Amino acid sequence: MDGNRLTVPPATDEVEISVFGPGYGESILLHIGKNVWFVVDSCIDPLSKKPAPLAYFQQIGIDPAHCVRQVIASHWHDDHIRGLGKLFRACSNAEFVCSSAIQSKEFLEIVRAYGTRAMMESTGTDEFNIVLDALRERAAVSGLRYMPPRFARANLLLWQNTDCTIHALSPSDASILAAQLDLARLFPAEKEAKRRLLATDPNKTAVVLWIRIGDFVILLGSDLDETTDDQRGWSVIINSSLRPSGKASLFKIPHHGSDNAHTSGVWSELLLENPFAALTPYEKGDMKLPTRKDVERICSHTTNAYSTAVVGRKRIVKRDRTVEKTIRETVLDIKQLHTSIGHVRFRANVPNDWSVELFGDALPLKGLYSPSL
Amino acid sequence: MRSQVAQPLSTEESQNGDGMSSLPPRRGFLRRFQEELRSEKVLSYLTDVTNKTSEALDLEETVPFGAPGERPIVYLESIYRAQDKFISLQKWEGVVLKVFADSFLARLYDLTNRGIEEEVELPLEEISDGDKDLVKEGAVFYWNIGYFDSKTGQRKRESIIRCRRLPAWRREELEGAKMEAQQVRDLIGWK
Numbered sequence: 001m002d003g004n005r006l007t008v009p010p011a012t013d014e015v016e017i018s019v020f021g022p023g024y025g026e027s028i029l030l031h032i033g034k035n036v037w038f039v040v041d042s043c044i045d046p047l048s049k050k051p052a053p054l055a056y057f058q059q060i061g062i063d064p065a066h067c068v069r070q071v072i073a074s075h076w077h078d079d080h081i082r083g084l085g086k087l088f089r090a091c092s093n094a095e096f097v098c099s100s101a102i103q104s105k106e107f108l109e110i111v112r113a114y115g116t117r118a119m120m121e122s123t124g125t126d127e128f129n130i131v132l133d134a135l136r137e138r139a140a141v142s143g144l145r146y147m148p149p150r151f152a153r154a155n156l157l158l159w160q161n162t163d164c165t166i167h168a169l170s171p172s173d174a175s176i177l178a179a180q181l182d183l184a185r186l187f188p189a190e191k192e193a194k195r196r197l198l199a200t201d202p203n204k205t206a207v208v209l210w211i212r213i214g215d216f217v218i219l220l221g222s223d224l225d226e227t228t229d230d231q232r233g234w235s236v237i238i239n240s241s242l243r244p245s246g247k248a249s250l251f252k253i254p255h256h257g258s259d260n261a262h263t264s265g266v267w268s269e270l271l272l273e274n275p276f277a278a279l280t281p282y283e284k285g286d287m288k289l290p291t292r293k294d295v296e297r298i299c300s301h302t303t304n305a306y307s308t309a310v311v312g313r314k315r316i317v318k319r320d321r322t323v324e325k326t327i328r329e330t331v332l333d334i335k336q337l338h339t340s341i342g343h344v345r346f347r348a349n350v351p352n353d354w355s356v357e358l359f360g361d362a363l364p365l366k367g368l369y370s371p372s373l
Numbered sequence: 374m375r376s377q378v379a380q381p382l383s384t385e386e387s388q389n390g391d392g393m394s395s396l397p398p399r400r401g402f403l404r405r406f407q408e409e410l411r412s413e414k415v416l417s418y419l420t421d422v423t424n425k426t427s428e429a430l431d432l433e434e435t436v437p438f439g440a441p442g443e444r445p446i447v448y449l450e451s452i453y454r455a456q457d458k459f460i461s462l463q464k465w466e467g468v469v470l471k472v473f474a475d476s477f478l479a480r481l482y483d484l485t486n487r488g489i490e491e492e493v494e495l496p497l498e499e500i501s502d503g504d505k506d507l508v509k510e511g512a513v514f515y516w517n518i519g520y521f522d523s524k525t526g527q528r529k530r531e532s533i534i535r536c537r538r539l540p541a542w543r544r545e546e547l548e549g550a551k552m553e554a555q556q557v558r559d560l561i562g563w564k
Contacts, residue, residue, distance in 0.1 A: 103564070190542055
């Protein structure tokens with residue numbers, strides 16, 4: 001990351017939302033004022049090899065052990081939990097929050113089975129195993145001061161002080177039930193060959209957050225998808241009579257801007273006109289998010305949208321000529337992952353509106369497929 | 374006559390007081406033969422280019438070979454043979470992410486330069502027939518690029534992909550995981 005102002009921490013009365021994304025991964029930092037911070041999800045900074053929030057805390061001189069109140073894992077997906085274990089360990093006084101979808105005993109059984117017995121690394125279960133071990137250590141030494149994990153579900157208040165409230169808007173009861181049935185199927189069967197566990201589809205149980213700080217409202221959309229089932233996805237949030245009132249001026253666009261996470265009701269019912277918005281791109285195989293159409297759609301709703309990274313940039317690792325020649329003869333396609341990271345930083349003081357700063361690979365969304373714009 | 378079967382030689386047997394050999398010629402031959410083999414890196418006494426071994430055999434031979442029950446048994450020390458070898462230039466561990474009709478998508482973790490991650494689409498024809506059934510989502514494989522040096526001195530560039538064969542889940546493992554999960558659950562309040 002670069003930029004002269006990057007290392008300047010927010011003022012005590014300044015609100016900050018920092019969105020990090022290396023092209024595969026996402027992490028968000030929230031400063032609600034008075035040096036009180038929250039972390040949502042984790043990704044790795046390819047330069048420092050640390051969880052991106054920890055690298056940033058180090059740059060701005062913040063001690064996560066004292067300043068972070070909650071570490072929130074919005075859902076169990078590889079691109080949102082890389083480095084989560086290390087991050088939670090560093091935030092040694094923070095509460096751990098995750099989706100109610102993984103509250104079941106079946107989830108812990110899967111984590112324990114794959115974490116210690118599968119004879120291979122499996123990012124998802126490994127990160128959660130580190131979190132479980134950290135919780136176990138804290139439970140052993142903290143006694144009455146121990147904070148057990150908290151499980152987010154629709155319309156649950158996760159945090160409150162005089163200046164700030166944080167509500168979860170999802171997952172819905174129907175999503176939690178469906179996810180728990182899916183989890184029960186993931187536990188390996190006796191005599192089944194061992195292999196690495198790949199999380200199936202946790203997006204429908206992702207935790208969407210509604211944060212009110214004074215007059216500011218922020219909507220963090222995680223990876224929540226829309227569904228045809230009116231008891232799940234975004235529609236159940238839009239139609240809920242229990243969700244907090246108001247409209248947000250800042251939006252973390254869900255699921256990397258993809259069409260299956262888009263609902264026009266979000267823009268009309270939950271957001272102010274022309275809100276500030278940010279997304280993290282996602283690339284896996286042929287899948288590139290957001291697509292050109294996604295960018296056009298989002299830019300039709302706001303002129304203040306930003307991306308943490310570019311898409312479609314192909315980097316090849318430089319190697320011995322013999323190796324390179326053999327790779328060329330063997331593969332259909334190859335590219336290096338996690339080569340750089342971008343950071344979109346929003347800051348605001350009441351009554352001023354958001355100011356935006358872009359670091360690393362971050363850029364305005366309208367320039368994602370036309371860098372000259 | 375003593376047994377003709379060669380026995381390990383003790384120090385007392387092998388030398389007299391002045392350090393000179395006092396053994397019968399047959400025993401001297403055996404000892405010297407063993408020493409020659411140790412001191413020279415003999416690939417094979419049959420192809421010994423220095424002829425030292427065969428000279429020793431000629432000079433010291435006193436035992437009538439072929440006489441019933443008197444054939445000496447000669448223990449040759451381990452013999453080096455030229456072998457095929459693979460010199461690795463680049464290694465990865467891969468995880469299959471998606472399987473298509475003729476190819477598969479995988480995440481590669483560089484084992485030669487740790488910390489580099491890549492995504493690759495490989496044709497299924499790169500996988501040997503014996504491993505093809507193992508290419509499933511979540512399967513782990515190793516990809517090795519290097520030189521194959523044959524024992525005849527030829528060098529070939531090779532790409533070898535091998536799927537990792539893991540044992541099946543055992544009942545005890547699964548029950549152990551469930552028990553551990555219950556303990557952790559109770560301790561940290563995951564409920």
